[in-house]
Amino acid sequence: MRGQLQEAAATFAGGQDALEGILLGLVDDVDRAVREPLEIFPVCHHSPASALAMARRLREKQPKVVYLELCEDMAPLLTELRNCKLPVAVQSFATEIDGFPAEWSPLSVVAPITEASAEYQAIAYALDTPGVELVLVDRSSDHVFQWDARGEQHERTDQAADPDAPPAEEEAALHGDAVGVDIGDLRPRFAELEEHLLRHGRVRHWSEWWHQYVELPLGDSDHDTYRQVMFLIGSLFRRLAPGDPHRVRVDEDRERYMWTRMREHRAATGVDPADCLYVCGAFHAASRVEEFGIEGADTFEISPRSATKWQHGLIPSSHAAIEAQFGLAAGSVSIAATVWAKNVKRTRVQPYRLEGQAGTKKSRAKKKAVAAAPPVPEIEAADRLTGFLQQPPVLDALDEAELRGWSVDVVRAARRNGYLASTADAIAVFETSILLAGMRDRAKPTPYDFQDAAVTCIEKDAVPGRRDVRRIVEIMMGGDRVGQVGYESLPPLARDVHYRLAPLQLPLEKRGVQRALLDIAGRPELEACSDVLWMLRRLLPHGAARPIMGERKLGERSIQESWDLALGTHQRALIELGYEGVSIEQVLEQRLRRTAYAPTATAATVLEAVEDATLYLGSRRLADELGSHALTVLAAERSVDGAPEVLRRVRRLLAYYRTSEPVLPPWIESFVKAGYAHYCTLLPVAFTDEDATVRQVAAMLGFLFSMESLALSLGCDRTQLELAVGQSHPEDPSKTALLWAAQTHLGTLPRAELRSRCDELLGNPLVVPSYPRYLSGFVHALEPVPGLTDFVVEAVSNAFGRLPDPVLLPWLPTLITTLRKDGADLAPLLIREAGRIFPGRLAALDEWVPPWLAQPVVDAARRGGRTGGGAGGGAAHAKRSTLLVAHPQTCDALAGLLGYDGAWASADPGADAGSGTGSGTGGGGAVLVGRHPETAAALGALLGG
Incomplete structure (x- = not known):
């Protein structure tokens, strides 16, 4: 082969150049790997041909030690595969990281395992065969993140994936954002090479090319041919890979790491290399590092692990999750499973399966060891590879x-x-x-x-x-087969959840949605199940535990609940909770503390944690601790962004503590006292700050006004609030209206003057276009001053009645969207008040007079009563006298309270003053009416006098 490749290089390249070096280097790599005394078995990830060749070789060789390319810290979990239904993934998970950037948290590494994979055959053989040791030699999960830059662990995707393919289902996200570790990362890293192979192979994606040109031919090949072909493919892809220094360094460090671990194990145990089998990816089998082989150099120093605390477990996997994580074509893993089953049936090779594996039967007896085949001479092996590469495609009869x-x-x-x-x-x-x-x-x-x-x-x-x-x-072809982790292999937290939900009598381990009905009033023992479900709803992703009927609020408990549960579908999320603690209460407490003490935590988020601690855990200790921390966070805030949320949560907590406990907790009293002083200090700045919205300023005023009585009882000074309002000088119209409402509440701005200011705004043509913004401020003022509801209805009605259409019509959408976005809880106040003021029938609308339009008559009567001059004033005075003579009891009682004791004089000025009670307006009643005529005038106006 070496001579043939040299002749080919000279023919196609025209001489000695880089092509000859590449082609001859392929032969050197294959020869080096074949000559290694410790047998190297190259595989491809989830390849049926590799799995079949592995099962065949294990029965022939019967090795005593199997070195497997898998993270060495995952070894203790492999025995738990017996309790699982494949495919599953071995996972390393870390939330408490030390030595890595905080934004990387949580760290997760997964190694998916399917039945049609060579690594499963090796694991099953080693675990079920007495006297066989399985040694994982790849870098640890900690080194995965030490060596790989964040975001570069898996950038590869299937370049030629079908653009019309449907969106990935939820099974494709079973691995989450975990970094995938596979055996046999065999794919060209040279984009032009992959494109060339796809184009000339007349296929759409890499998975189809591999199936057609490697998977099917190797399915019937012998062991030596299989090894040399895989060595050749791995060497080709390695030599034609782009020279990315970081990736090359990581690949070579992995190879140094694995060979160093194997030599360490051999030195400790003294095992014969002939009794060992090294299972690794074909890409790493054709290695050129100095540490390669049992006689390699011991120059590589393994760096220590970081202080990160790693947790390990098994999570469910699926064909779609494997395809999505490793850039395979959709359906390729399912097709591989079908091909695997067909090859096993066709070749009659008995694969290895773990005893007790879900979905399998226990074997009756151990298979007897098969004598190792005699070694094949090197020249014969080379001839086999040459013949395999030169033979034409076998024209199988069409099945x-x-x-x-x-x-x-x-x-x-x-x-x-x-x-x-x-x-x-x-x-x-x-x-x-x-x-x-x-x-x-x-x-x-x-x-x-x-x-x-x-x-x-x-x-x-x-x-x-x-x-x-x-x-x-x-x-x-097999579908998206989804694995399942058995109950015995679940972490303690997950098993505890299943145990505590057992009274529901539902198969929670099954996939899909199940309906749970809880009659807590009839079966009080289900209340504990309800507590677990509410905590799971708080901790697990949406859809794992979804309430259909029933709610949980502070001070409220439902007597009947209905839930949609999908714990089997979200088994991965439940398992990962087990990495954080031994019970869901512990995990929830840890998360609440982490949220409250985070550097970005605000007073609102800490109060939310306090509420959750009370609502789900019922822990007064944790609530007091987080509440005290909320006080510290609030004192350090210099913005008012969280004021609305702080107001809402403090009101809710105060209402809960006032109804459920005899005294308020000390932390909430301190929070109200500190919040009163804090918001008084920030109020003048917030009124003029352009970044502070009207809703936020209104929330500050709402806190100050609603908590005022409690704050004053705790020692706060109301003068501080009055000074803060007096120092506020907003320029924005909406904030100006909000300030007027605050002044009205404090008594520094009478309502009559407030009404006259609004009338002046409507009468000024220059201000009319901005009048809707004043109305927006008045609407937000209902939060701190709900007593102005009738005035806001009056202001809105006057705006609709007096504003011109070019101003009113464009403003209506803004008013509606503002009420829906920021004033959804304020709109009911306006609606109820409008329903009370406006007539209920359309026919009564024509004769209806708004109360604010009748108010000037009362004011005129007041002015006439005070001046006492004019015919109008005398008439009003006469009506008041008649009313008092007819109903003297109220005036007598009020005069007695004020210390007046006198007789009634005659209504006629010329009559005798002492003519008897009820005949005049003299004495104490007359003095009282003379000093305070407004009360009598208002009462007379209401009674129609």
Whole structure:
């Protein structure tokens, strides 16, 4: 082969150059790997040919030590594979990181394992064969992040993926953002080379090329041919890879790491290299580092691990998750599983399966060891490789029965999914598959040819919501098989959750949504299940535990609840909770502390943590601790961004503590006292700050006004609030209206003057365009001053009645969106007040007079009563006298309270003053009415006097 490649280089390149070095280097790499005394078994990730060759070689060689390219810290978990349903992934997980940037958290590394993979065959053989040791020699999970730059662990995607492929389902996200570690990362890293292979191979993506030109030919090859072909492919891809210094260094360091670990193990155990088998990816098998081989140099120093605390476990995986993480074509892993089952049946090779593996039967007896085959001479091995590469494609007879069955099954599945498919379509799919295989120079239609034919013949149009034919073919070929972790292999937290939810009597380990009905009033023991479900809803992703009926608020508990549970579907998330603690209460407490003490935490987020601690954990200790921390965070804030949320949560907590406990907790009293002084200090700046919104300033005023009585009882000074309002000088119209509302609440701005200011704004043509912004301020003022609701209704009504249409109509959408976004909780106040003021029937609207329009009559009566002059004033005075004479009891009682004791004088000025009680307006009642005529005038106006 060396001479043939040298002649080819001279022929095609015209002389000795780099091409000759590459071609001859391939032979050198293969020769070096074959001569190594410790047998190297190159594999490709999730390759049925590799798995079949591995099972065959293990039964022939019966090695005593199996070195496997897998993270060395994952070794203790491999025995737990017996309790799982494949595919699953071995995971290393870390939330408490030390030595890595904080933004990387959480760190996660997964190694997916399927039955049609060489690593599973090696694991099953080593664990079920007595006297065999399995040694993982690849870098640890900690070194994965030490060596790889963040964001570069897996940049590869399938370049030629179908653009019309459906979006990935939830199974494709089972691995999350974890870094994938696989055995046999065998794919060209030279983009031009991959494009060349795809174009000349007449395929769409790399998975199809590998299946057609490597997977199928190697399925029937002998052991030596298989090894040398895989060595050759790995060397080719390695030598034609672009010279990325970082990636080359990581690859070579991995190889140095693995050979160093193997030499350390051999030195400690003294095992014979002939009794060992080294399983690694073909890319790393053709290595050129100095540490290669059992006689390699011991110059590589393994760096120590960081102080990061790693947790390990098994998580469910799926074919779609593996394809998405490792850049494989959709459906390729399912097709590989189908090919694996077919190869096992065809070759009658008995694969290794773990005893007790889910879905398998226990073997009756151990298989007897097969004598190792005699070593093949090197020249014969080279001749086998040369012959394999030179032989033409074998024209297999078309397996018509298999293709016919596929065609019938896909039509049946298409009809179940709403397609108008018939027998004619099955015939068309059958013939088109043969036609496509012939056009692509294939001796036999592959599953990919059949998939293209089915799409062409059946999917004549795309209907929204209908499952496409490509997906139907994938399901028919095996579907997206999803693994499951057994109960015994779950972490303690997950098992505790299943145990505590056992009274629900539901198979929670199954995938899909299950409905749970909780009659807590009839079965009080279900209240504990309710507590667990609410905590799971807080901790797990959306959809894992979703309440349909029932809610949980401070001070409220439902007597009946209904839940949709999908714990089996979200098993990975539940398992990862087990990495953080031994119970969900512990995990929730840790997360609340982490949120509250985070550098970016605000007073609002800390108060939310306090509320969650009370709501889900019922922990007064944790709530008091976080509440005291909220006081510290609030004192350090210099902005008012979180004021609305702080106001909402403090009000809710105060209402809860006032109704459930005899006294308020000390922390919330201190929080109110400190918050009162804090917001008084920030108020003048917030009124003039352009970044502070009206809603935020209104929330500050709401805190100050609603907490004022409590703050004053705790020793605060109201003068501080009055000074803060007096020092506020906003320029924005909405904030100006908000300031007027605050002054009205404090008593420094009478309502009559506030009404006159609004009238002046409507009467000024220069200010009319900005009047809607004043109204927005008044609407937000309902938060701190709800007593102005009637005035806001009056202001809005006057605006609708007096504003011109060019100003009013463009402003209406703004008013509606503002109320929906910022004033959703304030709109009911306006609606109720408007319903109280406005008439309930349309017929009464014509005669209806708004209360604010009748108010000037009362004011005129007041002015007349005070002056006492004029005919109008005398008439009003006479009406008041008549009213007081008719109803003297109220005036007598009020006069008695104020210390007046006198008799009533005659209503007639000329009558005798002492004519008796009820006959005049003299004495104490007269003095009182004379000093305070407004009360009598208002009462007379209300009674129509």
